[in-house]
Amino acid sequence: MELLDFPVLHAHFPLNTRQCAISTQTSNMKFEEMGLSDPLLSAIESAGYENPTPIQAEAIPHLLMGRDIIGIAQTGTGKTASFTLPMIEILSTGRARARMPRSLILEPTRELAAQVAENFEVYGKNHKLSMALLIGGVSFSDQEDKLDRGVDVLIATPGRLLDHFERGKVLLADIRVLVVDEADRMLDMGFIPDVERIIKLLPQIRQTAMFSATMPSEIKRLTDAYMMNPRTVQVDAQASAAQTVTQGLLRVSGGFKEKRAALRKLIRDSGVRNAIVFCNRKRDVATLEKSLRTHGFNAAGLHGDMHQSARMETLAKFRDGEIELLVASDVAARGLDIPNMSHVFNFDVPMHAEDYIHRIGRTGRAGKEGHAYTLATRDDVKFLGGVERLLGKPIPPISASGIPSAGETSADNRPAADQPDDQEQPKSQSVKGSETAEEKSEAPRRRRRSRRKAAPDAQSQGEDVPQEASEQLDAGDSPEASESPEASKSSEVSEPQEAREPRNARAPRKSREPRKAREPREVRQPVRSDTSRDAPARAPRIRDDDHDDASGPAFGNDETPAFLLR
Numbered sequence: 001m002e003l004l005d006f007p008v009l010h011a012h013f014p015l016n017t018r019q020c021a022i023s024t025q026t027s028n029m030k031f032e033e034m035g036l037s038d039p040l041l042s043a044i045e046s047a048g049y050e051n052p053t054p055i056q057a058e059a060i061p062h063l064l065m066g067r068d069i070i071g072i073a074q075t076g077t078g079k080t081a082s083f084t085l086p087m088i089e090i091l092s093t094g095r096a097r098a099r100m101p102r103s104l105i106l107e108p109t110r111e112l113a114a115q116v117a118e119n120f121e122v123y124g125k126n127h128k129l130s131m132a133l134l135i136g137g138v139s140f141s142d143q144e145d146k147l148d149r150g151v152d153v154l155i156a157t158p159g160r161l162l163d164h165f166e167r168g169k170v171l172l173a174d175i176r177v178l179v180v181d182e183a184d185r186m187l188d189m190g191f192i193p194d195v196e197r198i199i200k201l202l203p204q205i206r207q208t209a210m211f212s213a214t215m216p217s218e219i220k221r222l223t224d225a226y227m228m229n230p231r232t233v234q235v236d237a238q239a240s241a242a243q244t245v246t247q248g249l250l251r252v253s254g255g256f257k258e259k260r261a262a263l264r265k266l267i268r269d270s271g272v273r274n275a276i277v278f279c280n281r282k283r284d285v286a287t288l289e290k291s292l293r294t295h296g297f298n299a300a301g302l303h304g305d306m307h308q309s310a311r312m313e314t315l316a317k318f319r320d321g322e323i324e325l326l327v328a329s330d331v332a333a334r335g336l337d338i339p340n341m342s343h344v345f346n347f348d349v350p351m352h353a354e355d356y357i358h359r360i361g362r363t364g365r366a367g368k369e370g371h372a373y374t375l376a377t378r379d380d381v382k383f384l385g386g387v388e389r390l391l392g393k394p395i396p397p398i399s400a401s402g403i404p405s406a407g408e409t410s411a412d413n414r415p416a417a418d419q420p421d422d423q424e425q426p427k428s429q430s431v432k433g434s435e436t437a438e439e440k441s442e443a444p445r446r447r448r449r450s451r452r453k454a455a456p457d458a459q460s461q462g463e464d465v466p467q468e469a470s471e472q473l474d475a476g477d478s479p480e481a482s483e484s485p486e487a488s489k490s491s492e493v494s495e496p497q498e499a500r501e502p503r504n505a506r507a508p509r510k511s512r513e514p515r516k517a518r519e520p521r522e523v524r525q526p527v528r529s530d531t532s533r534d535a536p537a538r539a540p541r542i543r544d545d546d547h548d549d550a551s552g553p554a555f556g557n558d559e560t561p562a563f564l565l566r
């Protein structure tokens, strides 16, 4: 098929101004003009949406017509509704048979899968569609019961879906609609082989929608191989920050300890209502969270080592305002639809410049005022250049009273490794001094306490404590422990490889693999996608472990979100 037959549709609006984009830059099309039925229109109205976002305006009509779609869009653009609304419409006639779901949505993380399930609840409230969520950390038997009753919409992470498939609990031969969401993130997390394996288990006659923020060659290969004449809908990624976000850069002399003191000062001085504090390393998430709590802040952490139930509980509390400060890693927080926040703090300058835009886009939404403050020591400077290049301007320097700035000489702008020894910045006495004696003396106690608390806990539940987690308990719980260059180096090196389910849990898969799955699939007529944005290969991200952990504990009844119980 000629490329010209399928032009890229451009829907221009800045991806990072999430709510702004949604509230102010909607398309001219109305929901009523899209061919959606009355029950769906009424659900959309109840959700409070007045107009479709650009991705919705472009994708929904094509999906309703049965076309394959490549959506180049980030979270925050309204992309979830762009595929869930037409899916509900398409599935509104017909019934699911036992163990044979009629549609499948693949998500890279449990949280995103759960979030999509919540969206289905909202948009599908006037339909009687059944839905199952197959994610790690939820008991197999509950999921199997649901599958046995027949589900219209199956939302899954790839690993858990394959586990069910290999147990013979789910058959994929009835899937009419497939959505692969956040495909580039699947790639980052090493899930593409699983995704490809799943696609090969599906009927060839189906509708496929693939969403990705970028289109690396590996994803393009997938779209070429497994999609039929896809229509590409692109929401331009524009590297600008929301006008409503006040940005500031606080340079801090010293290391982790000084940064923590500076952060506390900033939080106290800036009238924070609720905020996310982003860390580059999940080891630091745990340490910082504890430190903040020690100093009386209402803080909780969100990182990949936490059990699923704890992650969901923390998020729910943050959403409800019970927790004011959420200390999080990028991977744990990415894509989550967290309500408007007064502040975002970058405890570290993000290693990937685009993460800066994602992070600060969490505040200043819907035209409201937001604040995004970034702390930078000399270790962070090497990442600052990339961020400022992406922004096209420097982040305005700020100072927190009482916190000596590392200055802004050109020498300071060089990475620590480049700094000649004789230009070593003197460590700030006042900031060092603000690490209270209480915190110092508390640290060993806390370390012992958290060891006592965490270790028996894990053992009593008969779980495999991931090596990374146990390392963290040994080395990272005390703020002081991660002060040393070695500690911070080792945390960088030991930042987890995407810890998939323990291999032994997956071992049987190969031997039980149904013969059919191995047979080479009669490849659909490969069609060149009309994607024009073939992004350059990205540096591999350090993986957090939003992995599908089959060995994780099941949700307790009390903790199970309502939508999982339906």
Ligand code: AMP
Binding pocket: 022, 023, 048, 049, 050, 051, 052, 053, 056, 074, 075, 076, 077, 078, 079, 080, 081, 337
């Ligand atoms: P998503 O990109 O799917 O994660 O959506 C981001 C946020 O936009 C979610 O909070 C949605 O509820 C919201 N949203 C989606 N579509 C619309 C719309 N047409 N108008 C207003 N808000 C929307």
